[in-house]
Amino acid sequence: MTTSPVSLLVAKLADDIRSGKLLPGARLPTHRQLAVRHGVAVASASKVYAQLTSMGLVIGETGRGTFVRDRPQQREWDSGDEARLSASTVDLSFNHPTWPGQADLLRTMLRELASCGDLAALLHQQPPGGRRHERRIVAAFLARARGIRAEAEQVFLVNGAQQGLDIAVRALLRPHDAVAVDALTYPGFKMLAEIQGLALQPVPGAPEGPDLEALDALCRRQRIRAIYAMPTLHNPLGWVLTAGQRGRLAEIARRHDCLLIEDASYAYLADNAPPALATLAPERTVHISSLSKSVASGLRFGFVVVPETCAGRVKAVIRASYWSLPSVVTTMATRWVANGTVARQEKLMRSEARRRQAIARDVLSGMDVAAHPASLFLWLRLPEDLRMDRVTTALAACGIAVSKAEAYATTRHAPHALRLGLASMPAERIRPVLGQVRGVIERFPV
Template identity: 30%
Template sequence: MTIWMPELRGRAGPKYQAIVDAIVDALETGDLTPGTKLPPQRNLAYDLGVTLGTVTRAYQELERSGLARGEVGRGTFITAPADRIPAPSLNDNIDALRTSVDLVASPYNAMYGTDFMGSEGLELASNYPVTVGVGALTQRAIARVNHEAVWEAVSRYQAHNGLRPHLEASAEWLTGLGVNARAEDILIAPGAQAATQTALMALAKPGDLILAEALSWPGVKVTAAPLGLRVEGLAMDEHGLIPDAFEQACRERAPRLLYLLPTLQNPTASIMPEDRRHQIVEIARKHGVFVIEDDVYGFLVDDAPPRVHSIAPDVTVYVTSLSKAVSPGLRVGYVLVPQGLMASFVNALRSSTLMASPLAVEIASEMIRGGEADEMMAQQRREVESRQKELVRRLGHLDLRTHPRSLHAWLPVPQGFTGPEFRTRLLERGVSVTPGNAFVMDERHRPDRPHVRICLGAEQDRQRLDRALGIIAEVADATSHTAEPTYV
């Protein structure tokens, strides 16, 4: 029997993607059919003149898309029908996320000014906090750091997981949020994405499977891919991840980690109920799976259920940052590391980003000690509540999913539009929103209707935000029916 070989000549892009594209084309032409065995990875790498890692990544992408299945001791087999369209590749998801911003942004216009999107574009695509007033508060904190010894200390490379005063300030901040945090369990990273990357590097190895909600923060894919980690999405409902789907995946696919956004989930703004959090923890413990709890939006909600970390600190890596609560410019993130694993996390951080900027961490710590961080957080909550009221006033008659304290909302594309048509119509009016396909972790669980995410913080000026929401309402009302907003 002849083993099929892909033809890569004339194909643009990375080699691994060219292999994937060649297999998809062969499915469409019928050269490959369900059950066909693909060439062994080492043989294919040799025949194509590429590295083994390139072929491995291509096969992983095919498995993630549901187009192929690897069987230990037997090889990799085609599983999809010929007309199957694969899930968006990593590059597709990145491009989708960038497009909505890039089409409107005028680079370098008003450099370092508050009008990030230029004079015309109305920016509702990027999930930024409202930072009005943070400059004065930061300046006030910096003015108190007037000891030469402090500046000497933060001008050097740092040992281990950070300076003790910084760790103590971090613990103070987290404790104030209701998190059970000890200074010795904290690792300071340059932001939440770096914190997540550190957790992936410390706990997983190339080829391991990372689970996430079907719709989730695109950065988890961006972060996992260079590490050789696979990401699969799991079915979810209005309350977030469905425990039965998690249980089944643990039984069948032996995942290493679960990445979870249980509070003000991105992009749906849902809050996972307490009983479901307990169910997920029980499943994780049963199958030896670590949970990465991303809580960057948790500070916005006073009455959220107990954090997953508080339920099961032994299997939970808690990740948060000051980016949404205080200032994204500080790039300060926090990781609560399960006991016994700190050395692995420190090594992972040092091999990637080395350390968070000690100077930035000192400013952040002084803002925590002096109360400026609390002031900024309180202002953020008030501003988000006010902006949410305007959002609901403008768009509440649509099938909107949001929360009174959420920085973002999840809007189905109105009837009569495709997703690209709706976004194009908005862009023609100068408004950018995030395309919903950027958040799809797994094609098998794509929503029945296309969606967009609306972000309320990037436009610092309220009049510009109100104008953008009004434009969305006008475009949507041209074809849509009315419905009540859904608070989650």
């Protein structure tokens, strides 16, 4: 039983936060006010806030006070058991990059926006796909940072890579079209395919990438309209295709007249990757990426580069659906792109990912792990006779949420494996949390 005044107060405030009685962002009483209100010492009030902070429920900002934390790890949008994560769960199933300085970056930008000459322009409707000067900024960034040459008219601003995929599919494919995908692929594309009625055709994976001969054979057997690929930092396996593999992939797409959907959401993490598919086969590649994995997943800013011949259809779909992004978002994001913030942040995340991955490798050494050294996630294969479900249930009981292989599998049988995201938790939690994961797995009788 919890009887100390501190524990009682922690439990009460935690309850109020979890039940929504105290809303995210609400300012909490000062330590002194809390002490007076509940008849406890100021030191006890400080202990209460320290415990709530370590539970991830509140956040203290120097000189400003203590606030109820907005909790991205609460996956209110999902249904199902795994989604009912408590506020204190460590969520390794999503990668929401959080980094020191994120709040300051936003604060500075909001001040900059507030003092800009024509503030009302932020309330103006944008043309479908974005304002030309902002599309130009993104086109210049793609040339500089990714080696992709495209006119501003081929670049469309979207609400994250997921919407980019949706727009591409709706503009360029039809229900029942067959799309080749990796046997393990990004779950968001699977969901989209289901909603849009696409027929996904799995291509077996070799350790270093898709089996391209199997892909070629598949394209010879049946009409494949598109190939969905993540050539640089594949989610979940982390592979980076060589120049030779990319050339072969482009050649297969050309020979069988397939559209290439290149998802580059995590590509920025790999230093010196070979050229993007969009440079090898620009006439048939839709290249999609966002700032979700480098700057912030809640910013909702992404971009799609399409072949010139597809721009009209893409624009029509955008016009018929979301029309344009909010100008506040595009102004902030393109200013960060233009003033070098995004490039700096990408560099920072590359070294942060390497650091996190090295810790993870160390903690999980001897286990069957597949990951790129600069990846923000890893693929942990479980011993054959270990049931994935039992492991995830045991991990959930310890307050750790992970993704199961079945979310990624496009084949009937999913391998027994887990994907662990390393971006959402503070770096200092990686060692203890992965140590717990290891402990749980090793406790199961094999």
